[in-house]
Amino acid sequence: MASRDESGAAGTTPPMPSLEDMQHWTGVIGRAQQMMLEHAAAQMKKAGEAGEEKIAKAPSMAENFAQMMPSFASAGFDPQKLAEAQTDFWDDSIKLWNRFMNPEKADGEAPEAAKGDRRFAAPQWQASPVFDMLRQGYLLLSEHLLRTVDLIDGVDDKQKQQLRFATRQFVDALSPSNFALTNPEVIEMAVATKGESILKGLEHMLADMAKGQLSHVDADAFTLGENIATTPGKVVRRTPLYELIQYSPTTKKVHEIPLVIFPPWINRFYILDLNPQKSFVRWAVEQGFTVFMVSWKSADETMADVTQDDYVIDGQVDAIEAVRDLLDVPSVNVIGYCVAGTTLAMTLAWLAAKGEADKVASATFFTAQVDFTKAGELQLFIDDLQAKLVEQLGSETGYLDGRYMAATFNLLRDRDLIWNYVVNNYLKGQEYPAFDLLYWNGDTTNLPAKWHRSYLRDLYRDNKLAQPGGITIGGVPIDLHKVETPAYIQAGREDHIAPPESVWKITEHFRGPIRFLLAGSGHIAGVINPPSSGKYQYWTNEAEAGSLADFIAGAKETPGSWWPDWLEWLTGHAGEKVPVKGKRKPGKGKKKPLEDAPGTYVKSR
Template sequence: MANQDNKSPESQLVSFLSGNPLLGSCLGQKEMDDLLGTLPSLAAPSANTVQAWTEAMMNYQRDTLKLWMNPWSNLTGQEGSAVIEPQAGDRRFKDEEWKNNPVCNFLMQSYLLASRAMCESADASELDAHDQRVLSFYTRYAADALAPTNFLHTNPEVIRQAVESQGQSLVDGFKNMTEDLQSGAITTSDPDGFTLGENIAGTQGSVVFRNELMEVIQYKPLVEKVYQRPLVIVPPCVNKFYIFDLNERKSFVKHALEQGQNVFIISWRNASQEMCDVSWDDYIQKGLWTAFDVARDISGIKKINVLSWCIGGTMMVTALAAMSATERRNIVSATFLTTMIDFSDPGEVEVFVDQKQIEGFHNRVETSGVLPGNDLGRAMAMLHANESIWHFVINNYLLGKTPPPFDVLHWNADTSNLPKDMYNFFVNNMYQKNLLKEAGGVTVCGKALNVADIDVPCYFVSATGDHIVPWRTTFLAKDLIGDNVEFILTEGGHVSGTAINHPVKCRRSFWHGGESGLNGDDWQASAEKQAGSWWEHWHAWLSEKGGKQVAAPEQLGNDAYQPMEAAPGVYVKEDVNQNG
């Protein structure tokens, strides 16, 4: 038998990570390979790196000694005696036992000191930009995973709950864990808390068109007169469309209807293995362009307004650039929510985008025919692991609780698979090679694209706290598309600032009207900050492009497009595991 002591440090680290029941749930072989791939670069550290490592270790040893040499404070839990405190906003240690119980307090501080030393050492490694980001990211991920809150024997709340329930909480937690293992995803919202068409995605409408790729839904008007030109919404195909229609208090669709918009929306189909050859061109031709034609035919008018979000926005950019100048004149305006054209800085997502990882995903989708939506969901959850992973590990498995119904988390977990060809085109041309911003860099529907050809009035919205699509990167669109671009920066995140930002009781603000020719930060400094939701500013902008107001249609669809089924339709109900 081989001597375990002869194993390389890299293999020992792999064994530890994969053997940890919590780490192993979300840190797969691909992620571990990417982390370990950065280690050879550390073999010859610079003098600055060595100095930073030395300082980090000396600080760790000094503060650990303080912790050990202060027994009275640790035993009494006196306020102000702590060597280190959790950072503001860190809710992992909110239970009073972490402060009042000397053993728990000592354990917490020991962990925080070790975690700080790990992360400071990783951050000081001076690798190339991408490797540095990867090393820092996975070091923080590992440090978060090793928190004492994540383990049965070191979490006082878990121990207390187990004693008080006579072990029932552990039984319930094991049941929750086995159910999640079967589904392949951590439950983040009560799965029985929402029913599509009833208490979520409940705005009245009808499916008026369906093909093998999408459904088009037309919504029932809520006012007597509507703008003549319809609004067509293109959601991302990685999640379901109903982020725009969660409930009456949050629904973007309902609010647009109340403002007199005649709203159509695409509901993308969840890709199955049989759809592996569906291409980006198919999404443009059979998706966006077809939906535009449906809205035109039903409304009886050629000119339309369009709105898109995230990858749906990238699709929209390519769809507009691939049109002829004559065809583009029928697009009166285009609104883009959190949309990148220049992918030079994709933000935190960059840790998942390099040649090695792309090849790994490529090999997987070549075999399965689709990129599983659960894979995308896990990757996004890793970006905020404490809130999106470990919180639910503790709540669901260690405490044995069922998470309460939460519409945003319910939608977030309702992911979709992506077809192989479409996914490969998107990642290779956008994230890996960043060709969309280059004239002639990308060919869509037989046309070499130049985004500068897009002369449609555009309205770009980004959020200050968006960790998936950084606002400074989306801001670069102002220099890539024609002069008629309105840029809006809102407070909030990828979802909470954009698709969800209802004016009622809105506590956020947004910036608009900044000076031209500036970088993002200087533009923000020159812009006007206005309290409230950007939705109302957008409706004022869009109303000038809606045409005259006409009597609202009494019936949805028309003779050629008969209503097929009540909203939210059929495709939205397809489960990611059903077609994976």
């Protein structure tokens, strides 16, 4: 068979690989087989130790996802619209083929990836006609598949959203970038490394399969208390539910009213203390606040009966009382992040109902929701099937494995948090980065199964918190309209977990003075944005606004971090400055320190 040289002329057949090359690639294949055999043997041994019956009961994430999505079988299509869609697809396919066969007479524009889609950014995708055809064909097919979902009849809005979400996951999974033989970058790297990238990628994949979780980062690059979660402090209280950390002051005087932070218990608290440059905790201490952090315990068998009541009364209320007693102050300022903000709203309503609202001077909410009518794509995971699945997963231990929640959140941004790492770490065999945020993201926390089921059912599905008296805490009906505590509400413009439209709804329930702020970026970067970074922007509106759209229409944009705006607001609720001595130093007050920060609970797995 003839080949062509660089000039395009017919040439001779490429030379046969040398004996050395053949021996090398045979060795690569043999090493790959050995790795897979060793992994299979280890899994068989593990299955034998755990018991085959238990292993059989555990559904995979793929099975879980398939279970919860509605079937296309129950859906119908308008015949005329479907015929038009099929005709459009056929016409676009012909145009695509003609562009490659006869570029000079090409009709129409070539399909292009959406802005921010980096899967086909490498020049190799367009340098070769074969891979360019794969790229454009995939983009054309995915566009028409997603468009077809909008033509479905006979299902309600939520089912259509679920179908759209499932179709998007299917389309993303089929991308030619996700397969070794259809990704020119992967092929190029395999050739350049003589197969070593394949072996390294296989090693990464088998390691992740063994631990049941996709890795995003080099887990050995960080040690809590040494190069992550390093703000100095002491654990001054420990309960079966949480540890209370008091941080060491860095100023000669501090505000009289301390700051108590409630992070989400679905993650580790040190998202607020990643490193000295990004640490919200360290920055707040430097602004002259006595800062306390609640470090929640990762659920185990002892927490099988923990409910929402416990997180409110034995968690947040208990921590508020402990700080008031420790510093001998009448009130505290509090922060609730994400789900801890949801619970903080319950806490404020509970205190108000008991006539004890003055124990909290002000409340700050980071990307928190209390009314779930516009809670975004997470609502697609909430139905009776999902509730049964959560019950099944936690039936034996009493808690839900944190890896399940991590996988759920990864699905919301599958291109960035799943397929990007499949390509880079499995197919290309690249080493994992040493990135503190990704380390935190993979540091999963177990959840009490009983509480988690009720949280999904009562809040996400039935939206009971938005209904006065819809839920009770310790026998006390919760009515958010009774909350008059001054509140600062921060939302992220691009938040996919707590959409700004959902966060805004807090303003429709609380009755006290409210300052709402919209920050650039999303659920994490929108919050963790220190002034020194100079990143993003935020929007404020001093006028009355009846909706988020009204707020945005009249908002003023300010570049940089929103933290100084919050600082100015909080200072008005923080009291006078007092000297740093005695109880203002961790371990010098009524409670002796138990250990250094970051404590024990954050390290438990």
